[in-house]
Amino acid sequence: MSPGLTGYVLRRLLWAIPVLFIISIVVFYMLRLGPGSPVDTILGKQYYTPEQAARVEAKYGYDKPIYVQYLKYIANLAQGDLGISTRHQNFTAKEIIVPKIWVSTQIGIVALLITFGLGIPVGVYAALARGTFIDPLTISSWLLLDAIPPFVLIPVAQWLFVLKLRWMNLTYAGVWEPNMLVPILLIGLPGVAGVARLMRASVIGVLNEDYIRTARAKGLKQQTIVVSHITRNALLPMVTVIGLSLPGVAAGALFVETAYGIPGIGRESLQAALAPDFDVVMALVLLGSFLFVMANVLIDVVYAFIDPRVRLGQARGG
Amino acid sequence: MSNKTLLLLMGFVAFLILVVGVIGVVAIAGGGGDDTNASTGGIPKATAKPKSSSGSGGGGICQGKSLIVPGNDPTSQLDPIQVADVDTSVYIYEIFSGLVTLDKDLKVQPDLAKSWEVSADGKMYTFTLRDNILFHDNRRVTAKDVKDSIERAADPKNASPTVKAYLGDIVGINDKFDGKAKEVSGVTVVDDKTVRIQLIEPADFFLAELTYPVSFVVDVQQIAKDPLNWTRKPNGTGPFKLAEFSPTQRIRLVKNDNFYLGAPKLDEVVFELGGGSISTRYENNELHIGFVPPQELASVKDGSSPLAKDYKPGNELAVFYITLNTKQPPFDDPKVRQALAMSIDKENINEVLLYGTQRVATSFAPPDMPGYDKSVRGYGYDPARAKQLLSESKYAGKMPRIVMNYGGSGGSSPDILVAIQKGWQDTLGVTVELQAVDPAAYLREQRRGTFQMLSDGWSADYPDLEDFTGKLFRSDSTLNLTKYVNAAVDALLQQARRETDRTKRNGLYAQAEQKILDDAPVIPLFWPVTHTLVKPCVKDYPIASMTIERYRTVDIDPKGN
Secondary structure, three states, X not given: OOHHHHHHHHHHHHHHHHHHHHHHHHHHHHHHHOOOOHHHHHHOOOOOOHHHHHHHHHHHOOOOOHHHHHHHHXXXXXXXXXXXXXXXXXXXXXXXXXHHHHHHHHHHHHHHHHHHHHHHHHXXXXXXOOOOOHHHHHHHHHHHHHHOOHHHHHHHXXXXXXXXXXXXXXXXXXXXXXXXXXXXXXXXXXXXXHHHHHHHHHHHHHHOOHHHHHHHHOOOOHHHHHHHHHHHHHOHHHHHHHHHHHHHHHHOOHHHHHHOOOOOHHHHHHXXXXXXXXXXXXXHHHHHHHHHHHHHHHHHHHHHHHOOOOOHHHOOOO | OOHHHHHHHXXXXXXXXXXXXXXXXXXXXXXXXXXXXXXXXXXXXXXXXXXXXOOOOOXXXXXXOXXXXXXXXXXXXXXXXOOOOHHHHHHHHHHOOOOEEEOOOOOEEEOOEEEEEEOXXXXXXXXXXXXXXXXXXXXXXXXXXXXXXXXXXXXXXXXXXXXXXXXXXXXXXXXXXXXXXXXXXXXXXXXXXXXXXXXXXXXOOHHHHHOOHHHOOOOHHHHHHOOOOHHHOOOOOOOEEEEEEEOOOEEEEEEOOOOOOOOOOOOXXXXXXXXXXXXXXXXXXOOOEEEOOHHHHHHHHOOOOHHHHHEEEEXXXXXXXXXXXXXXXXXXXXXXXXXXXXXXXXHHXXXXXXXXXXXXXXXOOOOOOOOOOOOOOOOOXXXXXXXXXXXXXXXXXXXXXXXXXXXXXXXXXXXXHHHHHHHHHHHXXXXXXXXXXXXXXXXXXXXXXXXXXXXXXXXXXXXOHHHOHHHHHXXXXXXXXXXXXXXHHHXXXXXXXXXXXXXXXXXXXXXXXXXXXXXXXXXXXXXXXXXEEEOOOEEOOOOOXXXXXXXXXXXXXXXXX
16 A cells, blocks of 8 residues: 555544544434433333332433433443443343344345346446347346335245245344345345446446457457456446445345344344434444445545556545 | 356356246246245254144144244343343243242242241241252252342342332332332241241232242342343243343243253243244244234134134233323313213224224223123213213313324324224214324333323233232322322222232222223223134143243144144
């Protein structure tokens, strides 16, 4: 990494700190000032007396002013303590979040590989075939999967593969089990059409470039042109798309995780927000923001490697 | 990317499109499948069961002694003094145990105690413990453990939400909880096997109260050693030990071979907290226990569904009702309350909206409650009289804005409430707005009494009318959300609390309930019914009307299809 690049990355990361602080303050106050209190979630269904509530507040420090609670939260956070989970009171927020993010990340990466692994070649294929019926046919057949909402697709898939064909069961036993294939495809395949269309547009743009004409004039083989000249150059805009979908990988897939009962972070986020599970929501929001900032930095860095014209060293103020 | 790879990829894409197309055709034609299609996706689970390929009787799921049931994540800690919700107490009852317990007919039975004596004045209980009672780590349970557990429950530092409500009848509990005493003076260790409990006043329901988890025995030595994380491997005394606890995924209980009433017949009970739809997994032989989906209830009940033979309806010791805040206009006028109570056509709502699955509540306490008196009646559907009462009320013609709150997260209101709302509008011309509040805010409104009316429910914590009529309507009870005050009712309830003759006591509660229903601070709606599915190979699965210890006597019979 060149010195300029290193400086740029450092600057961007430093900028992330105030951003994360502002987000954390806003979310912390929103959670505390919103309806319900952690005490309600902890004491649950019981119609407890004010004295009982006061005892629980004292036990967890909820009786202090919000800014004191916030400072304590930040102090704990600095030591890697994400707080407690009021929804799963036998566990800390960290113990709830970390394994679930890992589950979602593994699933998300496989799904992402499927999305781009299929989307990019399909896009190139469609672009090369433009002007013929193959182009719209290719894209729109994938669009079909994209167009059916997941809450329609999922029950049909469950009925078909579980009850009708009896190919799989719905008991979660781990990410790398055969019965995870269908849920992963349900996460990955709907995105193929979008990637393919972007790739198709990008390829068509490249096809009109002078260097393609030069390559053809040199008498290069069609395959060489497609692979080395067209696809490589057309991939550049895809870097942003791939980069921006990375935080989503860790965020999990809400519909599929809920319908298949996968203990991932998508399902947990929804339930934590509804409970509300204060410290878990806090941690998830902070993590999400951090990953988003990181993804943006990553995109810039990758651009600098792929395209020397993007000179980050001279960027000012991030 | 080489040329070859690209070509290969293109071929793969074409293949995938083909596969999707074929699957589509199969789906549309509805062919394929059938039971002849052997499973290719069988899942090697931690519990390793062969997966069944036939749908008839349970197949592979009926081999072995591992019971797989749908479960919910415990929200409270797995600590008997902290648990206040059904989802968590399901596990508490299996892992821990107390002096006495309930059988499936809700009769009090000896548990850690083999016997007890009650003094003539009804205020002193002397329990004799069994000889062979052990913690899961094989340490013997002594009378001191019983006392230590109760002391811990009353310790204000532990802020137990339930100790006052369920053990407040013991001398010294309130003093210790309020910081006025260091020790619960009413619980004394006589010797290793004898513990004596002194009550403030005679309470016939005290043994029933002791079946609630807050008095269960915990290993205080373990808690002292590991105060933060002991609930993940609690050293209990119950028939099952906690073997695996993966939040939102799985809880696995394994049998306690040394259990004092005999080891459970099952090797383990696996609670699946995740996974796909329960009814699909039940049909696919992934679960032993399921629930009838509402849309299939009709066909299950009339026998036309293949699930009909597995169907086990169960009455819950609970009631759904509407709470009216008698301190908020217009419900400070009994005539308005009575008029609203008389203009709900519960039978019709049950038939049309609920497929006849619930029982219409003709009074407050449900029929399964010991001491239930069917002569106690709330108001039936009587639109004519309702109109007349409303016209006599002081709010006739000047009805204030009325809002009914229910716990929920917005969207459309529950059908039942909409039907009730429409009934009031059509019969009485009274407009009631329905407002969803999120669960936490709902609890807060309940506590502060800022609501006008609530869609509400109550389920028994122990099978005694004290836990229904007594707790909810005594004017000084924190559970009296209606703010209903009636000196005659208070007197009857107080008398019933102290009465030691069971029949007389129940009579007093019945009188009190009749007076309450006449004044209508609550409008009982339905007594809920559960619709459980049990695979035929599961033997002796108790359908109880309360949460009780349930799995010790359950067995799986591979030939029982």
